[in-house]
Every structure is written in structure tokens, then in C-alpha cells.
Amino acid sequence: MNESLSQLSVLCAYSAMGIYALAFVAFALDLARRGARATVTTEAPSAVARRAETARVAEAGGSTTTLTRITNRVENEVNWGRKQSKSLRVAFVLTTLGFAFHLVADILRGVVAGRVPWANMWEFSLTGTLIIVGVFLLLNIKYDLRFLGAFVTGLVLVLLGIAAVKYYVAVVPLPPALQSYWLVIHVMVAIIGTAFFAIGFALSVVQLLQYRRERQVEEGKPQQFRFLLTMPSSATLENLAYRTNIVAFILWTFTLIAGAIWAEKAWGRYWGWDTKEVWTFIIWVIYAGYIHARATRGWRGSRSAWLAVVGFSAVMFNFGIVNVFFKGLHSYSGF
Amino acid sequence: MRTALFLLLLLAVAAVPGSLVPQTSADPNGVAQYKIDHPELYPILKNLQVFDTYTSVWFSAIYLLLFISLIGCVIPRTKHHLDALRAKPPRTPVRLNRMAGYTFVTVPGGSLANIVDKARGILKSSGYRVVTFEKPGEASVSAERGYLRETGNLVFHIALLGVLLAVGVGGGFGFVGQRVVTTGQTFVNTLVNYDSFNPGRFVNTNNLSPYSITVDSLDVKYSNSNSDARGEPLDYTAHVTAKTPGSPAEKRTIKVNEPLEIGGTNVYLLGNGYAPEVTIRDAKGHIVFRDATPFLPQDSNLTSQGVIKVPDGLAKQLGIIGIFRPTAAKTMANGPISTYPGLKNPKLTLTVFSGDLGLDNGAPVSVYALNVNKLKQIAGPAASSPGLDLKPGQTAKLPDGLGSITFDGVKRFASLDVHHDPTKTWVLIFSVLILGGLLTSLFVPRRRMWVKAIEQADGGIRIEYAGLARGDDPGLDAAVDALAAKHRELIEPEPVEVKA
Numbered sequence: 149m150n151e152s153l154s155q156l157s158v159l160c161a162y163s164a165m166g167i168y169a170l171a172f173v174a175f176a177l178d179l180a181r182r183g184a185r186a187t188v189t190t191e192a193p194s195a196v197a198r199r200a201e202t203a204r205v206a207e208a209g210g211s212t213t214t215l216t217r218i219t220n221r222v223e224n225e226v227n228w229g230r231k232q233s234k235s236l237r238v239a240f241v242l243t244t245l246g247f248a249f250h251l252v253a254d255i256l257r258g259v260v261a262g263r264v265p266w267a268n269m270w271e272f273s274l275t276g277t278l279i280i281v282g283v284f285l286l287l288n289i290k291y292d293l294r295f296l297g298a299f300v301t302g303l304v305l306v307l308l309g310i311a312a313v314k315y316y317v318a319v320v321p322l323p324p325a326l327q328s329y330w331l332v333i334h335v336m337v338a339i340i341g342t343a344f345f346a347i348g349f350a351l352s353v354v355q356l357l358q359y360r361r362e363r364q365v366e367e368g369k370p371q372q373f374r375f376l377l378t379m380p381s382s383a384t385l386e387n388l389a390y391r392t393n394i395v396a397f398i399l400w401t402f403t404l405i406a407g408a409i410w411a412e413k414a415w416g417r418y419w420g421w422d423t424k425e426v427w428t429f430i431i432w433v434i435y436a437g438y439i440h441a442r443a444t445r446g447w448r449g450s451r452s453a454w455l456a457v458v459g460f461s462a463v464m465f466n467f468g469i470v471n472v473f474f475k476g477l478h479s480y481s482g483f
Numbered sequence: 484m485r486t487a488l489f490l491l492l493l494l495a496v497a498a499v500p501g502s503l504v505p506q507t508s509a510d511p512n513g514v515a516q517y518k519i520d521h522p523e524l525y526p527i528l529k530n531l532q533v534f535d536t537y538t539s540v541w542f543s544a545i546y547l548l549l550f551i552s553l554i555g556c557v558i559p560r561t562k563h564h565l566d567a568l569r570a571k572p573p574r575t576p577v578r579l580n581r582m583a584g585y586t587f588v589t590v591p592g593g594s595l596a597n598i599v600d601k602a603r604g605i606l607k608s609s610g611y612r613v614v615t616f617e618k619p620g621e622a623s624v625s626a627e628r629g630y631l632r633e634t635g636n637l638v639f640h641i642a643l644l645g646v647l648l649a650v651g652v653g654g655g656f657g658f659v660g661q662r663v664v665t666t667g668q669t670f671v672n673t674l675v676n677y678d679s680f681n682p683g684r685f686v687n688t689n690n691l692s693p694y695s696i697t698v699d700s701l702d703v704k705y706s707n708s709n710s711d712a713r714g715e716p717l718d719y720t721a722h723v724t725a726k727t728p729g730s731p732a733e734k735r736t737i738k739v740n741e742p743l744e745i746g747g748t749n750v751y752l753l754g755n756g757y758a759p760e761v762t763i764r765d766a767k768g769h770i771v772f773r774d775a776t777p778f779l780p781q782d783s784n785l786t787s788q789g790v791i792k793v794p795d796g797l798a799k800q801l802g803i804i805g806i807f808r809p810t811a812a813k814t815m816a817n818g819p820i821s822t823y824p825g826l827k828n829p830k831l832t833l834t835v836f837s838g839d840l841g842l843d844n845g846a847p848v849s850v851y852a853l854n855v856n857k858l859k860q861i862a863g864p865a866a867s868s869p870g871l872d873l874k875p876g877q878t879a880k881l882p883d884g885l886g887s888i889t890f891d892g893v894k895r896f897a898s899l900d901v902h903h904d905p906t907k908t909w910v911l912i913f914s915v916l917i918l919g920g921l922l923t924s925l926f927v928p929r930r931r932m933w934v935k936a937i938e939q940a941d942g943g944i945r946i947e948y949a950g951l952a953r954g955d956d957p958g959l960d961a962a963v964d965a966l967a968a969k970h971r972e973l974i975e976p977e978p979v980e981v982k983a
Contacts, residue, residue: 320712324719324739391957394925401921405914414740416659416751416902418910419650420509421537426502430495437491439925442955444484455492474502475513 154260154319160253161274165308167246168281168301174239175297181233182295182375239297240288246301247281254278261319266335267326269471273311276339276467277304283343291388295379299350310468330410334403341399342463344392345435349460351389352453358382359450386449390442393456397435404428423476427466434459487556490549497545501536504528508535550647557640564633571614575623575933582933582949584963588971589945595622595936598946601973602934605966611932623935628928632954635923638916645913653906658682665758665775665896669697672746672901686903692746697724699734701755701895705825714784714823721752721897737899747903754898756780757787759807759831760891763797766884771796777896778807779851784821785809790853792840797885799837802853806832807893831890833871834863835881861885929953932966946970 254274258265266275284300287293322331357373359382364371371377380388407428408418419425438459441452470476505513514534518525532539579585590598599615599622606613611626660677664670672695674680674688682688704717721737725745735743742749758775765771771793778789786808793801810823811830819832836858842848861882863870868882873890880887931951936944948967952959 318711320709320715321706321717324716327718328740330740387955387957390955398918398921398925401918405918408914409911410740412907413742416742416749416753416900417904418907421501421506422509423502426498430498430502433491433495433498437488437495440484440488440491444488447485447488470502475505475510 150260150319153256157253157256157260158316160249160256161308161312164246164250164253165305165312167242167249168305168308171239171242171246172298172301172305174235174242175294175301178233178236178239179295179298179375181235182378183373185233185378236294236297239301240294243281243297243301244285247278247285250274250278250281257319263322264332264336266339267322267331268317268320269315270311270317272335272339272467272471273307273315276342277307279339279343280304280346283340283347287347287392293347293351293388295354296347296350299353300347303346325414328410328413330406330413334406334410337399337406338403341396341403342467344396344399345460345463348389348393348396348456351385351392352456352460354379355382355385355389355453356450356457358385359453382449386453389453389456393435393438393459397432397439400428400432400435404432423470423474424466427462427470431459431462431466434462484556486552487549490545490552494545494549497542498536500533501542504533504536506534506536508538546647550644553640553644557637557644560633561637564630564637567633568630572612572625572627572931575616575625575935579933579935579947579949582951584960585947585949586963586967587945587947588967589939589943590974591943593944593974595620595938595944598622598936598944598974599624599934602966602970605969605973606932606934620938621935623933626932627930628932629930629953631923632927632929633924635920635925635927637920639920639924642913642916642920646910646917649906649909649913653683653904653910655683655685656906657902657904658686658688659903660901661898662901663777663896663898664696664698665777666698666701666894667775669695670899671695672748677901692727692748694725694727694746696726696743696745696750696899698722698897698899699724701897703755703824703895705823714825716824719752719755721755721899737897747905749902749904751900751902752897753900754780756785756896756898757807757809758894758896759789759805760894761791761831762889762891763791763793763801763881763886764889765797765886768887769796771886773891775894775896776805778805782820783824785824786819786821790851792842792850792853794840794842799885800840800842801881801885802836802838802840802855802858803888804834804836804853808832809893826893829875829893831871831873833873833888835861835866835871836863837861837883837885925955928956928958928962930956930959930962932963934966934970946974 254265257271257274261267261271265271280300281304284293284296354376358376358379361371361373361376362382379385407425411420411422411425412418434455438452438455441447441455505517507514517534528534532541536542576582596617599617603613603615603624603626606624606626609628611628612630613624613626615622615624617623658681660680662670662676662678670676672691672693674691680688699722702718702720702722706712706715706717709715719739723735723737723743724732725735725743726732727746735745737743737750737752739752742751744750756778757780758777760775761772762770763772772791774791776789776791778787780787786806789805789807791801791803791805793803806819808819808821808828808830809825810821810827812820812822836853836855838859839857841854841857848854860866862868866882871879871888873879873888875890875892878887878889930953933947933949935947937947939945948963948970950959950963
């Protein structure tokens with residue numbers, strides 16, 4: 149019974165990966181078409197194209213976005229969200245479908261184990277990527293962030309792929325050290341925080357590219373990534389990235405505190421500079437720097453975005469390298 | 484802000500080396516191994532205090548500077564904020580159309596005072612601090628909210644200082660001690676009974692709270708049914724009898740995630756293992772040694788190693804290095820190893836030495852190590868007699884007619900950590916304040932709102948609405964729109980022209 153459920157969980161995970169791969173292709177196609185479309189509308193604004201454009205805008209009209217100031221609004225309504233290709237819609241539906249399979253895989257894993265499905269690297273990867281896609285889908289209800297789809301599905305595919313090849317383990321009982329309700333709280337919040345950091349990172353990367361393009365426009369240089377024309381301005385992206393990252397930062401702060409409380413229960417001290425503690429602290433400090441940078445003259449914009457990029461690299465390092473290769477009290481969570 | 488940012492980034496970078504190199508506090512054996520593996524690099528890193536990164540001069544300097552810069556920032560901001568809390572919202576700007584969310588309506592007539600009063604009512608009931616201004620032909624209300632944002636910000640930063648202070652004080656008045664207790668033994672909480680003890684600077688070690696803990700039994704469960712996890716530990720539970728003066732003895736348990744709270748300390752079960760019970764008799768059959776000696780586990784199947792020392796009672800001093808295997812492998816193909824952590828095929832393998840144990844000069848010697856410099860191997864691979872191999876209940880003769888040794892049975896031992904940290908509750912309180920302060924400082928919007936009514940030449944009244952964000956405020960435009968909509972419903976007569 150458990151054996152077959154376990155196999156079903158793996159099967160669902162592989163199916164999810166297959167569907168995400170298709171979604172990735174469709175998102176990538178959409179990006180390519182955005183580039184082509186942007187070229188058509190800006191360089192050769194033929195009457196036909198313009199009429200088609202107006203029709204599409206009228207069709208999609210109605211909901212206005214209220215998250216930006218008027219100055220941003222003008223530019224964004226030209227560029228953002230109104231034009232959508234068929235491949236984008238297909239990609240989004242596929243992502244949702246993949247998420248459904250992914251969710252089933254994760255729940256089955258939990259059912260077989262008889263506990264929360266995040267107690268080893270395979271389970272972290274399975275649940276972590278699930279939450280990344282989940283947060284992506286959730287944020288899309290409020291803001292149109294589908295242009296990040298290629299990044300999200302790509303990242304999730306790579307992480308799941310590595311995990312499936314290197315970290316798959318059969319269900320084993322929890323060692324005494326992990327038998328605590330703090331496993332549920334501490335790790336779950338860390339995973340959700342990581343998902344928000346991932347989206348924040350993607351937004352910051354697009355912000356950096358967009359800023360570069362805006363400068364190219366100002367200086368009259370040729371622009372390389374035309375698909376950026378269909379995306380929000382760098383200022384809007386910065387605001388979105390900031391909001392995503394501060395949510396993640398608060399979750400991360402909670403992770404730190406909850407981890408300290410658990411450490412006090414399990415190891416007798418709330419803080420001991422264990423390697424994992426060190427890296428969690430480093431990440432916290434980097435993002436604290438990111439938040440300060442937003443209020444520092446000369447650091448708004450691209451510089452703070454680079455800090456978000458560095459911060460997320462540290463998050464990935466903490467998960468992928470520190471868990472596996474560094475000696476420390478958290479190493480039992482690896483295998 | 485630039486200084487704070489610089490120091491934050493520096494702190495992040497400075498914390499990295501401590502994760503790459505073993506730390507004395509967390510992993511002293513790792514440091515010793517590092518010295519062997521990297522003989523050239525070791526002295527350099529040692530001088531740079533890299534093995535004690537988080538207490539090093541340079542790391543401390545960075546975070547102390549950061550906190551000094553923090554204090555320098557928090558004090559003027561607190562003063563400024565206290566002033567702001569008492570101040571009224573500022574005068575309505577002359578031109579609202581430059582402000583965020585600007586929108587206006589025109590009504591055919593009505594009283595300026597009445598219109599502004601309605602707006603004032605709405606703003607006040609939504610938590611704004613309001614003040615009205617009037618001049619000929621014009622009336623306005625200026626409102627501000629979100630003072631909690633700055634309060635939260637200040638609470639966050641002050642709580643960070645609180646954590647640092649509480650941790651520092653806790654380090655001075657707390658202590659950590661370890662003691663290995665074999666089942667049946669009693670640990671009494673006085674300094675001499677600890678195997679190791681690390682007190683803070685201000686701890687009075689003569690004044691430890693008097694209590695005793697008897698380890699009655701230690702239950703250990705290993706996984707047996709799941710073929711993927713055979714031998715994985717499932718549960719460690721120490722059943723103890725705890726006694727404090729003036730109250731009856733209590734039966735309690737200590738588990739891995741459930742320490743025992745007693746006498747202002749927490750007692751943790753951080754390790755366990757086997758303690759083989761051995762009786763040694765002299766040539767005439769008199770008992771010279773009988774004890775359960777804790778053997779240190781060497782692997783996850785509890786292949787354990789220990790040392791038995793018999794300084795008195797025999798013709799020569801006797802030292803024994805023992806390997807205990809709870810489930811001895813059938814063959815010695817992989818050496819003397821255990822294949823399962825439970826007691827399925829217990830075996831004690833002994834290498835016996837005789838001579839001078841080196842105990843007589845009074846210098847402290849580890850009970851887990853045997854200095855063989857002045858000892859001669861009399862049974863074992865390097866001696867003429869082979870090593871001794873015993874199952875529980877078996878007896879073997881010691882070489883040279885020294886006597887005999889009996890393997891009576893196996894007990895378990897618990898490795899207990901005793902921690903006293905008088906400020907941890909304070910650390911928790913400040914941590915909660917950090918989280919609360921962070922939430923309010925990042926999510927409470929600080930904003931100003933204005934509603935202005937202006938008499939027009941044609942007798943109508945133009946009502947303008949606008950806002951100003953102070954800090955990140957994604958909902959400002961929506962808030963101005965909502966205010967305008969609500970206000971329009973309240974004013975009579977119906978507005979004739981609505982324009983954004």
C-alpha cells in the first residue's frame with residue numbers, strides 16, 4: 149500500500165516536471181514573441197498593427213492597476229499586461245496543471261511518511277519548488293507577473309531535476325532530533341520565505357535588464373532585449389521586487405527566531421554559530437542591507453537590485469551547498 | 484544610512500569565513516584535525532582568529548560599530564518621532580494637483596465648512612490625525628496617519644540592541660556543563676560532579692542550585708521494520724528520578740527535544756551509548772575492579788571504544804583498551820565493527836597492557852585515553868597472547884597469571900548537558916519585539932491626505948482630494964479614491980462633475 153503510494157508520488161512529481169518543461173517552452177516562446185511584437189509596434193507602426201493593438205487593448209481593458217503612481221501608470225499601461233499571446237495563456241494553464249500534479253506528489257509523500265513532507269533534501273526540494281510555483285500563481289492573482297514564468301518554471305525544473313537524480317530517498321522515520329512541532333513551523337516558514345525571495349530575485353533581475361534598456365533608450369543606443377518593452381518600467385519592477393522581498397525578509401526573520409527557539413529546545417542553546425545558522429544570519433544581514441539601500445541616496449535602483457541578487461544567491465548556497473557539503477548540526481537534514 | 488549599509492554588508496562578508504573553517508566553540512575536534520591537515524595555513528588562520536570568528540576582534544569590532552551607528556541613528560530619530568507624535572499635521576499645500584492620487588469634483592453649492600467637516604469626520608474615524616484650515620473662499624482638512632510605522636521602526640532597532648545586551652549578560656551569568664551518567668547512577672549538581680564545566684565570568688560555582696538526578700533507565704528504540712532505515716534511531720528517552728531539596732523525589736523523563744527543567748537549569752539528553760560492566764579479579768580470586776565503563780560510540784551502529792584502568796590491587800597496573808560491539812559482524816572482513824546499534828550479538832574485544840598508567844604524578848588524565856608509553860602489551864595483536872574476546876557472562880584469564888576478567892553485562896549511559904541561561908526569556912521578548920516592530924515598520928503605511936473645498940466664480944464648489952506617501956505605500960492611490968468616493972456620498976447636493 150505505502151509502496152505503491154510512494155511510487156505514485158514519484159510518478160506525479162515526474163509528471164509535474166514534464167508539464168513544467170512544456171510550460172517553460174511556452175513561456176520562452178512568449179518571450180520571443182514579445183520581442184517580435186515590440187519590434188513591430190515600435191519600429192513599424194503600420195496602420196493594421198496599430199488597429200489590432202487598439203482592439204486588443206479595448207478588449208482587455210477594464211481593470212486598472214492601482215499599485216503605481218500616475219507617472220508610472222502612463223508608461224505601464226502602454227507596455228504592460230494588455231497584450232498577451234496564445235503561448236502565454238497555454239504556458240500559464242500548463243503551470244497550473246503542473247502545480248496540481250506537484251501538489252498531489254507532495255501530499256502523497258506526506259501521507260506515506262505520516263508527517264510533514266520536509267525532513268530531507270528530496271522532500272525540501274519537492275515542497276520548496278511546490279511553494280515557489282504556488283507563490284508565483286498566487287501573486288498572479290493580484291499582479292500580472294506571467295513574464296516571470298520562464299524563470300519560475302526553469303528554476304523549479306532545475307531544482308527538481310537535481311533533487312530527483314541526487315537526493316531521492318525512500319521514506320524513513322524521523323530521527324529523534326527532528327521529532328518536534330518546530331519542524332513543521334520553522335522549516336515551513338523558511339520554505340515559504342525562500343519562495344518569496346525567488347520571485348523577488350526574478351523581479352530584481354528583470355529590473356536590472358529593464359534599467360539597462362531604459363538607459364540605452366535615453367542614450368539612443370540599440371536595445372538588445374526587445375521583449376522588455378512589454379514589461380513594467382524598472383521603477384515599477386523595483387517596487388514590486390521590494391514588496392516581495394520584504395515579505396520574504398519578515399518570514400526569514402521568523403525562521404531565524406523559530407529556529408533559535410527550536411535550537412534551545414533540542415541542543416540547549418538558541419544560537420551557536422552552526423554553519424547553517426551562520427548562513428541564515430548572512431542572508432538576513434544581506435537583505436537588511438537591501439532594505440536600507442532603498443533608503444540610501446545613490447543605492448536605490450540598480451545597486452539595491454544587485455543586493456537582492458546576491459541575497460538570493462546566498463539563499464541558494466545555503467540550501468544547495470551548506471546543507472550538503474558543510475559540516476554542522478543541520479547536516480542530518482541532508483540525507 | 485550609508486554607514487549602516489556599509490557595516491551591514493561588511494558584517495555579512497565577515498561572517499563567511501567562520502562557516503568555511505571549523506570553529507573552536509562548535510567543533511574543537513575539527514580545529515585539531517584542521518591543524519593536522521593544513522600545517523602551514525593553520526598558524527596564520529589561528530593568528531587571524533578565524534577559528535574563533537564570532538568572538539574575534541575584527542568581527543566584534545564590526546558589529547559593535549554597527550550598534551554604535553545604530554544608537555547614533557535611533558536617538559535623534561526617537562526625539563524627532565516624539566515631537567511628531569505631539570505635532571499637528573502640516574498645512575494643506577497650495578497646489579494639490581501635484582500630489583498623489585489627485586482627483587476633484589465640482590458641486591453646485593453648499594457650505595465650505597460643512598463639506599470639510601464631513602471629510603474631517605471620515606478621516607478621523609479611519610484613524611487619521613486631522614486639522615482644518617480656513618481662509619476666505621477656501622477650507623481644507625489636512626490629515627496624517629501611520630505614526631506606528633516609525634514607532635515600529637524604532638522598536639525594531641532598539642530591540643536589536645536589547646538582544647545584544649541580553650545575550651551579553653546571559654553569557655556572563657550562565658553556564659554549561661556536561662556529565663556522563665550510567666544507568667543506576669546519580670548526578671548531584673555540584674561542580675565536582677561535572678565532567679566538563681564552562682561558567683560565565685560572573686557565575687558563583689559554589690552556589691549551584693542543589694538537586695540530584697538519578698538515571699533509572701534509558702530507553703532506545705531502533706527502526707527494525709523499514710528496510711530502508713534499519714538501525715536508524717527512533718526514540719531516546721531517559722527515565723530519571725529528580726530530587727530537589729524540600730520536595731519529594733519525582734519520576735521524570737528527558738528526551739531529545741524535551742529537556743528537563745530543574746533548579747533554574749535545563750538538562751538535555753544529547754548523547755548516549757553503552758557501558759560494559761566488567762569485573763577483574765586477582766590471582767586469588769579477590770575482586771579488584773567492578774564497574775560499568777562508558778565506551779564512546781564510533782559510528783552509527785555504536786561500535787564503541789573505551790578504556791579501563793586498574794591502578795591498584797594487582798601485581799602490576801593494568802590498562803585495557805576495549806572495543807564493544809552491540810551486534811558484532813559475523814566475520815572480521817571489515818575489522819571489528821558492529822552492524823546494528825541494538826544488542827543482538829554483544830561482544831567485548833580487549834587489548835590488555837600492564838606497567839605504569841601514568842596516574843601517580845597527579846596530573847589530570849582523560850578517562851577515555853590510555854597513554855601506552857610506559858605500558859607493555861600483554862594480550863593483543865602486538866603481544867604473544869591474543870586479545871581477549873568476551874560475550875556477556877564469559878570470563879577469561881589475564882596473561883602472566885595476573886588474574887581474570889569477567890564481562891558481566893551491558894548498561895547504557897546518558898550524556899547529559901546542563902545549561903543555565905538567566906537571560907533567555909529576555910532574548911525571546913526582544914526577538915518578538917523585533918518581529919513586531921518589523922511588521923509594523925514595513926506594512927503600516929504612513930501617509931498624508933488632504934481634502935480642500937474652493938468656492939468657484941460661478942457659485943459652485945470644487946472639492947479636491949490628494950495624498951502623499953511617506954515611505955513605501957502601494958495603496959495610496961486607492962486610499963485617495965476611496966476617501967473621495969465615501970465623501971461624495973455624504974455631501975449634498977449631488978456632485979455634478981467628477982474628474983480624475
